[in-house]
Amino acid sequence: xxxxxxxxxxxxxxxxxxxxxxxxxxxxxxxxxxxxxxxxxxxxxxxxxxxxxxxxxxxxxxxxxxxxxxxxxxxxxxxxxxxxxxxxxx
Amino acid sequence: xxxxxxxxxxxxxxxxxxxxxxxxxxxxxxxxxxxxxxxxxxxxxxxxxxxxxxxxxxxxxxxxxxxxxxxxxxxxxxxxxxxxxxxxxx
Numbered sequence: 001x002x003x004x005x006x007x008x009x010x011x012x013x014x015x016x017x018x019x020x021x022x023x024x025x026x027x028x029x030x031x032x033x034x035x036x037x038x039x040x041x042x043x044x045x046x047x048x049x050x051x052x053x054x055x056x057x058x059x060x061x062x063x064x065x066x067x068x069x070x071x072x073x074x075x076x077x078x079x080x081x082x083x084x085x086x087x088x089x090x
Numbered sequence: 091x092x093x094x095x096x097x098x099x100x101x102x103x104x105x106x107x108x109x110x111x112x113x114x115x116x117x118x119x120x121x122x123x124x125x126x127x128x129x130x131x132x133x134x135x136x137x138x139x140x141x142x143x144x145x146x147x148x149x150x151x152x153x154x155x156x157x158x159x160x161x162x163x164x165x166x167x168x169x170x171x172x173x174x175x176x177x178x179x180x
Contacts, residue, residue: 003104004130007097008164012171014093026172040094063168071161074098078153081102082116 014040015066027060044073104130105156117150134163 001009018036019028028036030050037045046052053061053069061069091099108126109118118126120140127135136142143151143159151159 002130002132003100004126004160005133007100007104008131008160008167010093010097011164012167014097016171026175036094040092041098042092043095064165067161067164067168070094070098071157074101074157075154077098077102078105078157081106085116 011067011070015063019063024060027062028066029060033061041073101157101160105153109153114150117152118156119150123151131163 014036015028016025018032019026021032021035023029033049033053034045034047037049050059050061053065055065055068056062104126105118106115108122109116111122111125113119123139123143124135124137127139140149140151143155145155145158146152
């Protein structure tokens with residue numbers, strides 16, 4: 001599968017793999033979120049991840065909140081890249 | 091590498107692989123965008139992709155416009171999944 005397509009399907013697949021473990025199959029509760037981050041995004045693992053991701057305050061993370069978090073991380077890495085790119089530009 | 095981490099780095103890597111081919115290294119021009127979609131996201135290849143992605147109308151696609159497009163596609167697939175999930179829910 002093409003790179004971007006596999007990235008998109010991997011993000012979808014991971015969300016559903018962990019959200020289906022307990023309770024609401026379409027949302028990540030605290031335990032599911034913690035396990036997902038620990039296993040799939042260790043560099044961003046934080047104890048207060050729920051507080052950071054749960055924008056509507058319902059105590060769980062839905063897909064939109066998850067993908068927004070992924071967008072924020074990707075943008076942060078891009079900005080760090082840009083910072084270095086500008087600094088070391090010949 | 092963990093699944094989500096590799097998805098994030100793949101999205102970054104693909105953007106830069108194609109944006110660096112011509113002109114501004116940090117933006118996709120029409121040809122670069124077309125080649126990227128054709129190779130990496132064939133299911134979403136469209137001739138008018140530039141018009142769809144180029145939100146600030148500068149004739150190119152920067153990283154934020156690209157990642158917003160990826161978010162839209164991922165959300166669209168999620169919504170199709172939800173639609174079927176609700177329809178066939180036992």
